[in-house]
Amino acid sequence: MKILIIGTGYVGATTAMVFAEIGWQVTGLDIDAGKIERLRQGRLHFYEPGLEELISKHVQSGRLRFTTDKETAIAGHDVIFLCVGTPSRPDGSADLSYIQQAAEDIGRSMNGYKLVVTKSTVPVGTQEQIKSWMKAAQRQPSHFDVASNPEFLREGKAVEDALRPDRIVIGTDSTRATEQLQTLYRSFTCPWIVTKPRTAELIKYASNSFLATKISYMNELARLCDKLEVNVKEVAEGMGLDPRIGSSFLQAGLGYGGSCFPKDVSELIMTSRKHEANLHILDQVVEVNHTQFAYLLDKARSRLGGFAHKSIAILGLAFKPDTDDIREAPALRMIDQLLLEQANVRLFDPVAPLPVRPSYGVVTVCSSAEEALRSAEAIILCTEWPEFGQLDWEGAKALLAEPNFFDGRNMMDAGRMRGFGYYYQGIGNDH
Structure with a gap:
C-alpha cells in the first residue's frame, strides 16, 4: 500500500x-x-x-x-x-x-x-x-x-x-x-x-482534557500550598507514588499551552454544551489555566512595587521545552501584561521566536540568557529549558540590577538559589 x-x-x-x-x-x-x-x-x-x-x-x-x-x-x-x-x-x-x-x-x-x-x-x-x-x-x-x-x-x-x-x-x-x-x-x-469512529474521536478529546485537568488541579493546589506553607513538589511526589494517580502532569507551574490542550478542552466544552451535558469541571480547568500566569505576576508586582519602567528578564517563550510552539504560551500572556504596565521586557528563548506584533516592538530579544539578565530587576522563568538549569546562577547574579527570581516552572532549587543570594519565589514550593 x-x-x-x-x-x-x-x-x-x-x-x-x-x-x-x-x-x-x-x-x-x-x-x-x-x-x-x-x-x-x-x-x-x-x-x-x-x-x-x-x-x-x-x-x-x-x-x-x-x-x-x-x-x-x-x-x-x-x-x-x-x-x-x-x-x-x-x-x-x-x-x-x-x-x-x-x-x-x-x-x-x-x-x-x-x-x-x-x-x-x-x-x-x-x-x-x-x-x-x-x-x-x-x-x-x-x-x-x-x-x-x-x-x-x-x-x-x-x-x-x-x-x-x-x-x-x-x-x-x-x-x-x-x-x-x-x-x-x-x-x-x-x-x-x-x-466505533465516534468513540475514537472522543478518546482523543477526553485524554487531553483529563491531562489538562491534572495540570490545573495541581496549579490550584499550589496556591493553597502557599497559604499553608507546604511544598507542592513534595505533595506531588507523595501523590504520584499512588499507581492510580501516577506522577505525570503533577508539576505546578504557569499552566498549559500549545496547539492541543487549549483547543481540545474548548471543543469538548462546546460539544458538551451543544448536547446539554455540561462538563463543569472543564470550565474550571480553563479558568485556572487562564489566571495562573497572573498568580506569579502578582508575587513579582508586590515584590517590585509595580512594573512601570522596571527591567524584567523573561526566560523562555515556548509553552514547553524542546519545541518552538508559542501557541497559547503563558509567556505571551506574561509579556502582554508587563508591557501594559510599562515594564521594559528583555526576552531569551533558545528556539522559539517572538511573533511580529506592533506591541512587541519595544521588547528586547536577546541572543543569550546572560544578555537578557543584564541590568534586570527581576527574572521570570517561563519555560524549563535544560540550559537554564545549567546556567552559572551564582556568577549570573552580578549581571542583575536586583537578584529577584520568579520561577514559573518550579525548575530551580529554592534553597540553592537563596544560598546564592537571590530572592526566590516559585509556585507553591517556597517552603
Whole structure:
C-alpha cells in the first residue's frame, strides 16, 4: 500500500516519517509550495528534536516524497491520512474548513476505492461529515471508507511517541478498513483499541482534557500550598507514588499551552454544551489555566512595587521545552501584561521566536540568557529549558540590577538559589 498524507505540519510530517521508517512508500501533500520545497530538501519548517534527521533520511532513500499536485496524489494512493489543522474558532469550537476542503478534494479526484483516515483532532461525529462531503463531491460513484486514527504525540517527544506509541486507537465501521489499518501498523506491539469512529474521536478529546485537568488541579493546589506553607513538589511526589494517580502532569507551574490542550478542552466544552451535558469541571480547568500566569505576576508586582519602567528578564517563550510552539504560551500572556504596565521586557528563548506584533516592538530579544539578565530587576522563568538549569546562577547574579527570581516552572532549587543570594519565589514550593 502507498500512503498519502494530506497536510505536512507537525502531525503530518511526523506521520509521514513513521510510516516511511517502518517500510511504507509515503507521499506528503500540501498546498504550501515553500513548505513542500523545504521538505523535499529534507528540512523541517518547525522545530522538533530528531524529526528532521529522519525526514531527510527517507527523502534521500526515496521512500518519502512531497508534492503540491492534489489530483495526481489522490488518484495515485489508496490510503489517505488527513493531517490538516483544526484550529479553534472564537467561540472555542473546532474549525473544520480544512478538513472539509480535503474531503471534497478527495471526492473529486478519487478514481476507485479509497481508505481515508483522520489523524487530525476532530469533534465527535466528524467521520460522518467527511463521508457526506466526499460523497457530495464525487464526479462518479466510487466506494470508500472513512476511519478515525487519532494521534497522541507530545511536542518535543514526537519521534519517540510515533515510533513507540503507548496505544493505537482505530475507529471504523468497516471490516475492510480495519484490516488495512492493522496491516499498516503490523510492526507495532503496543495495545490496540478498535472501536466505533465516534468513540475514537472522543478518546482523543477526553485524554487531553483529563491531562489538562491534572495540570490545573495541581496549579490550584499550589496556591493553597502557599497559604499553608507546604511544598507542592513534595505533595506531588507523595501523590504520584499512588499507581492510580501516577506522577505525570503533577508539576505546578504557569499552566498549559500549545496547539492541543487549549483547543481540545474548548471543543469538548462546546460539544458538551451543544448536547446539554455540561462538563463543569472543564470550565474550571480553563479558568485556572487562564489566571495562573497572573498568580506569579502578582508575587513579582508586590515584590517590585509595580512594573512601570522596571527591567524584567523573561526566560523562555515556548509553552514547553524542546519545541518552538508559542501557541497559547503563558509567556505571551506574561509579556502582554508587563508591557501594559510599562515594564521594559528583555526576552531569551533558545528556539522559539517572538511573533511580529506592533506591541512587541519595544521588547528586547536577546541572543543569550546572560544578555537578557543584564541590568534586570527581576527574572521570570517561563519555560524549563535544560540550559537554564545549567546556567552559572551564582556568577549570573552580578549581571542583575536586583537578584529577584520568579520561577514559573518550579525548575530551580529554592534553597540553592537563596544560598546564592537571590530572592526566590516559585509556585507553591517556597517552603
